[in-house]
Every structure is written in C-alpha cells, then in structure tokens.
Amino acid sequence: MRQRAEGSREAARLNNRGRSGQDAGMGNRSAAAELASEQRAFREAWPDYEATAALDDLRAREFARLDADGHVYLDYTGGGLYGDSQIRLHLDLLRSRVLGNPHSANPASMISTELVEAARRHVLSFFRASPDEYCVIFTANASHALKLVGESYPFAPHGRFLLTFDNHNSVNGIREFARARGAETRYIPVLPPDLRADPAALLAALDERDAAAPSLVAYPAQSNFSGVQHPLAWIGAAQERGWDVLLDAAAFVPTNRLDLSRARPDFVVLSFYKMFGHPTGAGALVARRAALEKLHRPWFAGGTISVASVGADRYVPAPGASAFEDGTLDYGNLPAVDIGLQFVEAAGLDLIHRRVRALAGWLIEQLLSLRHGTRRPLVTLYGPATLEARGATLAFNFHDASGRFIDHQSIEARAGDRRISLRSGCFCNPGAGELALGLSPQTMSNCFAQSPERMTYADFRRCVDSGSSGAVRISLGIASNVADAHAFVTFAREFLL
Ligand SMILES: Cc1ncc(COP(=O)(O)O)c(C=O)c1O
Numbered sequence: 136m137r138q139r140a141e142g143s144r145e146a147a148r149l150n151n152r153g154r155s156g157q158d159a160g161m162g163n164r165s166a167a168a169e170l171a172s173e174q175r176a177f178r179e180a181w182p183d184y185e186a187t188a189a190l191d192d193l194r195a196r197e198f199a200r201l202d203a204d205g206h207v208y209l210d211y212t213g214g215g216l217y218g219d220s221q222i223r224l225h226l227d228l229l230r231s232r233v234l235g236n237p238h239s240a241n242p243a244s245m246i247s248t249e250l251v252e253a254a255r256r257h258v259l260s261f262f263r264a265s266p267d268e269y270c271v272i273f274t275a276n277a278s279h280a281l282k283l284v285g286e287s288y289p290f291a292p293h294g295r296f297l298l299t300f301d302n303h304n305s306v307n308g309i310r311e312f313a314r315a316r317g318a319e320t321r322y323i324p325v326l327p328p329d330l331r332a333d334p335a336a337l338l339a340a341l342d343e344r345d346a347a348a349p350s351l352v353a354y355p356a357q358s359n360f361s362g363v364q365h366p367l368a369w370i371g372a373a374q375e376r377g378w379d380v381l382l383d384a385a386a387f388v389p390t391n392r393l394d395l396s397r398a399r400p401d402f403v404v405l406s407f408y409k410m411f412g413h414p415t416g417a418g419a420l421v422a423r424r425a426a427l428e429k430l431h432r433p434w435f436a437g438g439t440i441s442v443a444s445v446g447a448d449r450y451v452p453a454p455g456a457s458a459f460e461d462g463t464l465d466y467g468n469l470p471a472v473d474i475g476l477q478f479v480e481a482a483g484l485d486l487i488h489r490r491v492r493a494l495a496g497w498l499i500e501q502l503l504s505l506r507h508g509t510r511r512p513l514v515t516l517y518g519p520a521t522l523e524a525r526g527a528t529l530a531f532n533f534h535d536a537s538g539r540f541i542d543h544q545s546i547e548a549r550a551g552d553r554r555i556s557l558r559s560g561c562f563c564n565p566g567a568g569e570l571a572l573g574l575s576p577q578t579m580s581n582c583f584a585q586s587p588e589r590m591t592y593a594d595f596r597r598c599v600d601s602g603s604s605g606a607v608r609i610s611l612g613i614a615s616n617v618a619d620a621h622a623f624v625t626f627a628r629e630f631l632l
C-alpha cells in the first residue's frame with residue numbers, strides 16, 4: 136500500500152511538472168539528468184525492482200542489440216526476445232551434430248530423437264508436470280495446438296463449448312468445430328472496467344452441463360488484451376463438474392509460473408517464441424494423458440500411426456503424443472526449446488515476474504495520472520488498474536483534450552517514429568475489445584450487415600465511426616527495464632495539451 140501511495144504521489148508530481156516537456160521547470164534540465172531523477176524516484180517508489188538488478192546485467196550481456204539499436208521493445212505479448220547465447224548455443228549444436236529425420240533408427244536419426252525427447256522432458260519439468268500424468272505434443276504454435284484440440288474433441292449434440300469473452304481468436308475458432316458437430320457454444324462476458332468474468336456466472340454455466348455429452352471449457356490464464364489473470368482455481372471447479380478444461384497459457388507463461396502439479400488442466404497450449412524468442416514456429420499442447428484418450432483425430436498422417444494399410448483401408452493410431460504430431464517434427468529447431476528453457480531458468484522466472492510487475496505498476500500509475508490542461512485524462516485503461524491478479528500487459532486508448540479517441544493506429548505509427556515497438560488493434564481478441572470499447576452485439580451485427588460481402592478492417596473502422604475500433608497495447612518481458620517504461624511515459628506526455 137505504502138509503495139502504491141508513494142508511486143501515485145510521484146506520478147502526480149511528474150504530471151504537474153510538465154506537459155509535453157514544455158513547463159519552465161523542465162526547460163534547463165538535460166534529458167539524462169531527467170531520466171536519472173525519474174529512475175531514482177521509480178526505484179524509491181518500487182523497491183522490489185532493486186532486487187531484480189541481475190536482469191540489468193542480463194540485458195547488457197544478452198540483449199545488447201536493444202540499446203545498440205536505440206530500440207524500446209514493448210510487445211512481449213506479441214513475441215518474446217531471445218538472448219544472444221541462445222542463438223550461439225543453438226548454432227553450435229547445429230554445426231557440431233549430425234541430425235537426421237527422427238522417423239528412423241539410424242545414428243543421425245537417433246541424435247535428433249534424443250534432442251527432441253530432451254526438450255520434451257524439459258517442458259514437463261519446467262511446468263512441474265508429472266510425465267505419468269502429462270505428455271507434450273510439439274506443434275507449430277499455440278494456434279496449432281488449439282486446432283488439434285478443437286478438431287479432435289468429441290463435440291456432440293447436448294454438449295457445450297463454454298468460454299470467456301476474452302479469448303484469443305484461435306480459441307474462439309474452436310466454436311466452429313463445436314457448431315459443426317451440434318454442440319452449443321456459450322460465452323461468459325468479462326465486465327468493464329476490470330474486464331474480469333463474474334465467478335458466479337461462470338459457476339452457474341458450469342452447473343448447466345448435460346452429463347451425457349462431453350463438454351469443454353476454455354479460458355486464458357492471462358488475457359492478451361487486458362492482462363487479467365483468471366483464477367486457476369476454475370480448473371478444479373470445472374473438472375469436479377465433469378468438464379474438460381483447456382487453458383490458454385500463451386500470454387501467461389512468459390512471466391508467470393504455471394505449476395501443473397497444482398492446477399491440472401486437461402489441455403494447455405503455448406508458443407515458445409513468446410517465452411524466449413527463439414525458435415519461432417514451435418509451440419506445444421501439454422495434455423493430460425487421460426484427456427488425450429478422449430480425442431479422435433479426423434485424419435492420419437506420416438508419423439501419427441502405428442500401422443496403416445491401403446489394401447485393407449485400415450489404420451491404427453500411434454499411442455499418446457505421436458498420434459498428434461503430423462509428419463516430421465521440426466527437429467532442427469526443437470533442441471532450441473531446451474536451450475530457451477535453460478535460458479529462462481538461469482535468468483530466474485520469479486525474478487522476471489517481480490520485475491515486470493513493478494514496471495507495470497509504475498506504468499499504470501503514470502499513465503492514469505496524465506491529464507490534459509482541461510483536466511480530462513489522457514488515457515483510458517482497459518483492465519485492472521491495480522496489480523491484483525493481472526499481468527504486465529496493458530491495453531488502453533489515448534484521448535485528446537476534449538475526450539475524443541486518438542486513433543490507435545496513429546499512436547502505433549508515432550511510437551514507431553521513436554523506435555518504440557508496441558501493438559495496436561484488438562490483438563486477435565475481439566471479445567475483450569468489444570466489451571472494453573462498448574461495441575454491443577447489435578453494433579457489431581450492423582457493421583457486418585453493412586458489408587455483407589466481406590467486411591475489411593477498414594470497413595469496420597468506418598462503421599464504429601466516433602468510437603474506437605481498437606486499442607494500444609504495451610507488454611513487458613525478460614529484457615524490460617525502467618528506461619523502457621520511462622521512454623513510453625515520455626512518449627505519452629507528448630500527447631498532453
Ligand atoms: C493468449 C493467446 N493465445 C493464443 C495466441 C496464439 O498464439 P500463436 O499466434 O503463437 O499461435 C496468442 C498470441 O498472441 C495469445 O496471446
């Protein structure tokens with residue numbers, strides 16, 4: 136509490152001191168002195184940050200390209216960054232080992248198999264998942280993992296697909312599989328301003344399951360729109376009521392510990408590039424073995440069968456994970472998953488968590504304290520304004536002095552001019568966007584009706600007119616530091632009138 140109160144006072148002090156850097160008090164102070172003073176103030180208000188100083192050394196050692204390039208990277212929820220040594224180690228491995236297609240038993244093949252299996256074991260141990268209970272299916276990304284579940288889940292009439300409004304489109308898309316097989320899709324809204332789901336509404340929906348039909352509930356451990364972290368306790372509550380649980384952990388795991396010995400979802404999806412930048416093109420479905428048994432793949436492919444016959448028109452699926460890994464695994468890149476996990480472990484996931492929390496807390500206070508001369512706020516934040524059950528992903532819009540939206544795409548473009556990488560739009564999370572921005576189902580239906588052929592994003596932007604069709608998002612990760620956060624607040628102050 137003390138920390139927050141001091142942070143708020145400091146935010147107000149900075150805000151009063153200078154709009155657009157034009158106030159007299161700022162005039163003769165150099166930018167460097169200004170930065171140093173703000174960083175001191177930040178460290179006093181957020182003493183927890185000091186304990187994460189090892190990550191400053193890590194940034195200097197492993198992420199020097201950020202500062203060499205003058206880059207302020209604020210899109211970790213879009214994609215994580217890799218450290219130099221990850222690439223070095225991966226390159227060394229590729230240059231020194233003879234890797235062959237793992238579908239054989241020759242020596243080159245065996246080396247690939249060994250490396251891929253080491254990565255698989257490491258994924259399980261990283262998430263504290265028992266190999267007796269869970270297995271790892273390597274996929275191209277989280278979306279691919281979600282498609283595997285969607286296309287194979289035994290949806291049927293009277294069955295349900297239940298999900299929160301703030302799911303990524305790759306989870307929303309599963310409703311098309313549910314619909315095709317006669318199961319009902321039901322959404323639980325997330326409520327502004329915090330964009331959390333009402334637990335009572337969720338429990339009531341969970342209680343309504345038809346015991347005879349398989350039913351799946353899906354939600355993000357952390358929303359990639361609002362940063363909300365939904366309770367992992369929902370997993371057990373749903374399972375007790377007979378539901379299978381799909382946890383989208385893609386936005387959560389880069390900066391939070393997921394312990395599968397405590398929460399035991401049936402299916403967990405993630406993308407490794409969001410955790411440690413390299414390799415791109417690799418993700419996983421971490422599935423309970425028992426839950427995997429319920430899935431039926433709609434086809435077979437090389438690698439997914441024990442035996443198949445053309446003459447007899449029969450096939451027998453391979454056991455466990457193999458039945459879900461189509462064709463040849465990305466055996467050149469998967470060893471880099473092992474390297475990436477080692478990298479995060481050496482950096483310390485808990486340290487990363489503490490750092491991004493402190494920075495997110497400071498950013499929230501700073502941004503919410505910014506006011507135009509008219510006293511109108513510059514920023515509307517979508518999602519919790521405190522650190523309670525939220526991650527370091529912040530979505531918001533900027534407003535002009537009379538309260539009108541400043542176009543989110545123009546903010547992204549102006550940030551780009553300052554070498555600040557952030558994201559704008561709805562981040563493939565239309566449900567959270569619609570509820571945050573007050574776009575009713577009727578408004579959305581009208582927009583679709585106005586462009587019956589094929590609505591483009593430009594059509595949609597025109598349709599919502601004076602409202603906003605999206606937001607700005609900044610997100611923090613392993614290499615984030617106070618200078619990045621400060622650079623963004625300085626950028627935001629440019630919009631004050
Ligand atoms: C919460 C969440 N789920 C799923 C995805 C999809 O990940 P990918 O694009 O790597 O398949 C994302 C990507 O941003 C995400 O943030």
